[in-house]
Amino acid sequence: MRPPCEIVVWYIIPTIRSELAKELLNLGMKQKEISELLDITQPAVSQYISDKRGHGIKFTDETHELIKIFAKDLKDGKLDQSGIISRICDICRQIKTEEIVCQLHKEKDNIPLNCNACVGSNTHHIPPL
Known part of the structure; x- marks a missing residue:
């Protein structure tokens, strides 16, 4: 069984990058510029x-709006590396x-429907160290 953070790495972050790359392309940026901005290869952007x-x-409209704003701020040079990381987070x-x-x-690892271990669950609580 994979931890939820592995789901984020394998599925969520690539989808964020995909949506972001498409938005930047719609804003008139070239694939090479996008790759440099996102610190990924041009073939990955493609x-x-x-x-x-x-x-x-499928992201919600709210998430798509966050990605659109992020793309515009990236194109306009309003974010440094820490700002980029912060926005992705x-x-x-x-x-x-x-x-x-x-x-x-639950879908990828056949987790029981009543599982509440994922980070998105309202019942999940991390005990103090």
Whole structure:
């Protein structure tokens, strides 16, 4: 059984990158510029744009709006590296509140329907160290 964070790495982050690359392309950026901005390869950008990587998850309108704003701020040069990381984490946190991670975890790993271990669950609590 995979931990929920592995679901984020395999499915959520690639989908965020895919949506972000498409938004940047719509804003007039070239694939090479997008790859440099996101610190990924140009072939990865091509795969994100053509839905060969990071597709199949449907985000809410709220999440899409966060990605659109993020793309515009990236294109306009308003974010440094820490700002980029922070925005990706903000979007990921938003997605977790929608319980998409829990749904994927149950689907991909055949987790019981009553599981509450995923990070998106309201009943999940991390004990202090």
